[in-house]
Amino acid sequence: MSVTQLGMPSIGVPRKGFFTDTSLCIGCKACEVACKEWNSVPADTSLELTGESFDNTSALGADSWRHVAFIEKQVPAADPSAHDGVKWLMSSDVCKHCTHAACLDVCPTGALFRTEHGTVVVQQDICNGCGYCVSACPYGVIDQRQGDGRVFKCTMCYDRLGAGEEPACAKACPTKSIQYGELDELRERADARVTELHERGEEGARLYGHNPDDGVGGDGAFFLLLDEPETYGLPPDPVVTTRDLPVMWKRAAGAAAGLLLGAVAVFWGARN
Amino acid sequence: MSPRRGATEEFTSYYGRPILKKPTWSAVDIAGYIFAGGLAGATSMLAAGAQYSARPSLERRSKLMALTAISASAVALVHDLGRPERFLNMLRVAKPTSPMSMGSWILSLYGPLAGASAASNVLGILPRAGRACGVGAAVAGAAVATYTGVLLADTAVPTWHDAHEALPFVFAGSAAASAGGVAAALAPVAEAAPARRMAVGGAVLETVMSLKMERSGKLSAETLHQGRAGTLLRLSKAFTVGGAVGLALGGRHSRLVSTMCGLAVAAGSALLRFGVFEAGVASTLDPKYVVVPQRERADEAARQREAAGA
Numbered sequence: 001m002s003v004t005q006l007g008m009p010s011i012g013v014p015r016k017g018f019f020t021d022t023s024l025c026i027g028c029k030a031c032e033v034a035c036k037e038w039n040s041v042p043a044d045t046s047l048e049l050t051g052e053s054f055d056n057t058s059a060l061g062a063d064s065w066r067h068v069a070f071i072e073k074q075v076p077a078a079d080p081s082a083h084d085g086v087k088w089l090m091s092s093d094v095c096k097h098c099t100h101a102a103c104l105d106v107c108p109t110g111a112l113f114r115t116e117h118g119t120v121v122v123q124q125d126i127c128n129g130c131g132y133c134v135s136a137c138p139y140g141v142i143d144q145r146q147g148d149g150r151v152f153k154c155t156m157c158y159d160r161l162g163a164g165e166e167p168a169c170a171k172a173c174p175t176k177s178i179q180y181g182e183l184d185e186l187r188e189r190a191d192a193r194v195t196e197l198h199e200r201g202e203e204g205a206r207l208y209g210h211n212p213d214d215g216v217g218g219d220g221a222f223f224l225l226l227d228e229p230e231t232y233g234l235p236p237d238p239v240v241t242t243r244d245l246p247v248m249w250k251r252a253a254g255a256a257a258g259l260l261l262g263a264v265a266v267f268w269g270a271r272n
Numbered sequence: 273m274s275p276r277r278g279a280t281e282e283f284t285s286y287y288g289r290p291i292l293k294k295p296t297w298s299a300v301d302i303a304g305y306i307f308a309g310g311l312a313g314a315t316s317m318l319a320a321g322a323q324y325s326a327r328p329s330l331e332r333r334s335k336l337m338a339l340t341a342i343s344a345s346a347v348a349l350v351h352d353l354g355r356p357e358r359f360l361n362m363l364r365v366a367k368p369t370s371p372m373s374m375g376s377w378i379l380s381l382y383g384p385l386a387g388a389s390a391a392s393n394v395l396g397i398l399p400r401a402g403r404a405c406g407v408g409a410a411v412a413g414a415a416v417a418t419y420t421g422v423l424l425a426d427t428a429v430p431t432w433h434d435a436h437e438a439l440p441f442v443f444a445g446s447a448a449a450s451a452g453g454v455a456a457a458l459a460p461v462a463e464a465a466p467a468r469r470m471a472v473g474g475a476v477l478e479t480v481m482s483l484k485m486e487r488s489g490k491l492s493a494e495t496l497h498q499g500r501a502g503t504l505l506r507l508s509k510a511f512t513v514g515g516a517v518g519l520a521l522g523g524r525h526s527r528l529v530s531t532m533c534g535l536a537v538a539a540g541s542a543l544l545r546f547g548v549f550e551a552g553v554a555s556t557l558d559p560k561y562v563v564v565p566q567r568e569r570a571d572e573a574a575r576q577r578e579a580a581g582a
């Protein structure tokens with residue numbers, strides 16, 4: 001029972017989205033920088049090196065709305081006398097702008113809302129920092145900003161979309177790994193790209209978040225990956241938590257009724 | 273950013289980093305809020321029963337206790353917000369998909385009812401209206417004591433969500449146990465029989481349902497046995513069971529036994545909420561609780577698709 005299923009409001013037509021084709025990513029992090037610049041996202045103050053390949057951003061968060069993951073995957077050599085090879089996997093992660101968005105469903109203030117482009121955005125003048133969305137997001141995207149108290153995440157550059165511009169990350173991406181457009185068209189483009197990669201022998205190519213029948217009703221920002229989602233730090237099969245909410249409310253109603261009956265019972269026939 | 277865990281061999285992750293975000297909630301505020309809310313809600317039921325069964329002392333003390341507990345819980349809730357001054361934004365909308373929104377409305381209904389019935393009782397004004405408010409508070413109190421199970425379960429936190437069928441009952445039992453225990457400690461023995469019964473009945477429900485939750489067989493349930501959460505939950509059972517047995521055997525005869533055992537049951541209830549809270553937090557820090565079950569589900573779906581296609 002998500003807000004979207006209840007039809008409040010219906011998703012904007014045509015719905016806008018991101019298709020991030022990781023097979024084209026060169027790990028330049030231009031998207032991370034462009035996002036910070038355009039949206040005035042504060043610096044993450046720690047200047048530590050993680051030692052995790054070239055990734056020192058580590059995860060999405062209140063101050064990182066794009067995050068480029070770097071994976072150095074060992075490829076065992078066919079010839080035992082040769083050295084093993086390394087395969088580079090790079091992927092720019094972002095808020096998925098879910099169809100059934102748990103963050104939006106659970107937000108008690110209405111700060112999170114569905115825009116006319118079908119994206120999910122926080123209204124910063126309303127959020128009271130209750131943190132419910134943080135625990136609800138199955139992808140671990142949205143988070144509370146330290147020292148501010150409110151939550152922040154990718155807005156798909158709401159201000160730019162309104163002016164007919166593409167989001168800053170897509171604009172800055174030099175390889176068109178990040179593609180912005182109408183979701184239906186992006187899905188077609190992605191299908192064609194997977195077929196092409198399979199023909200070229202890239203067996204591991206697969207789409208992630210493109211299927212409207214998955215646990216979150218499909219993502220407004222979906223991906224072409226070259227390995228299992230968990231390799232990139234993505235959940236393999238996320239389900240929106242509110243799918244089970246009708247069951248939960250029923251159980252709570254049963255428990256409440258039981259409590260009331262129990263309360264009557266403890267007074268029944270009690271002598272002192 | 274949460275610290276990374278050591279990468280393990282049994283499943284794939286991104287440098288062992290968590291997939292989910294750690295809850296922003298503080299244990300004292302939110303586990304404390306759930307405990308105090310449950311205590312208040314169930315205490316209002318005792319108060320309503322007492323007002324119709326000529327137990328004036330139990331009635332007065334329960335009404336004051338319920339008001340105190342709900343005030344403390346409201347303070348904890350507001351204190352936990354990143355922007356406490358915007359608390360009233362909670363009442364901008366009413367959203368059935370948001371247990372926190374529903375909870376805010378339930379609290380705004382319950383709080384004034386509990387307050388009015390306590391005020392009427394203490395000041396001796398409008399006794400009829402006061403009693404009507406007392407009944408209203410008992411009914412709303414049942415919602416206050418149980419919706420918190422949905423509040424935790426309606427998240428991506430593996431331990432909490434996996435327990436979504438059990439949690440409202442665990443919390444209902446725990447609320448009754450704490451209310452009965454505290455009232456048995458506060459009220460004179462001669463009036464406290466219903467309180468003792470509620471404490472014992474609540475303790476039984478709490479213990480049975482939490483054992484069920486801990487043995488669900490879901491991977492995330494192991495967080496209920498390990499580390500700090502495991503310690504808290506084991507302590508909780510010791511207090512709850514010990515206190516309930518003591519109350520059942522000796523609560524009738526001695527005010528001292530009634531007080532000590534009643535408070536023990538209430539302490540067990542509080543420890544339970546902290547244990548469940550900590551277990552949930554632990555399940556967000558290790559990506560295993562996200563990856564392993566979801567990978568199994570995805571593989572199973574793929575097998576079925578293949579079988580259907582072949």
Ligand code: SF4
Pocket residue numbers: 095096097098101102103104120136137138139140141142153
């Ligand atoms: S990925 Fe998370 S933050 Fe983004 S829309 Fe989905 S639930 Fe909300």
Ligand code: SF4
Pocket residue numbers: 103106107108109110111112122126127128129130131132133134150151
């Ligand atoms: S932290 Fe803000 S955006 Fe998130 S659920 Fe609470 S009010 Fe809504």
